[in-house]
Amino acid sequence: MNEILEQALLYDFYGELLTSHQKEIYEQFILEDLSLGEIAGDAGISRQGVHDLIKRCNRTLQGYEDKLHLVEKFLAIKGKLHDINRILDEYEAAGDNAGKLVADIRKISDEIIEEL
């Protein structure tokens, strides 16, 4: 997984545990893709200050994941749900939708994926 995507995922899970100041800066970098210079200008702090804050946030978020492994767990579940959908696709492609079974299971599976 690329680094920005991984950080965005960690932020999605554990971001609420950062301070509101950290969240504000970190979101501009990770989600809005602003440069260090732009963020520094907006926040009235140095470019180096922004850099350090983001590095510290990365470490904090990764620290939570190292302890809780919830992103890892969610990705594993997501992978298995995609397996379910793939099997349903194969049945459908073979012209076999087993009555309402395929549609019923797919509906729930999609709902779970939405939630992840």
Place this chain on the structure above:
Amino acid sequence: MNEILEQALLYDFYGELLTSHQKEIYEQFILEDLSLGEIAGDAGISRQGVHDLIKRCNRTLQGYEDKLHLVEKFLAIKGKLHDINRILDEYEAAGDNAGKLVADIRKISDEIIEEL
């Protein structure tokens, strides 16, 4: 959900964020079901000290849940996976296992439930 079960679930998700001292005491109370007096005797602290520590752990764990909602999320996913299994049961009970479809989906669904 009863309170002990709820606390055990919160501990299961966020327990690693407690200190090792907190974990030791909290586990004796929540998982091993020891009394405050027994825990106090073992740990060489007062009964009131154990009581306060457990109360503080409950608040800490609940604080993480209030911010992250991961237990709530996992319970919702678990409920939906049980819905999937219920639908599979109905198909099987009706003598319709749709080739290998029911077995294939159930296998993955059970794997996910294991992981939750």
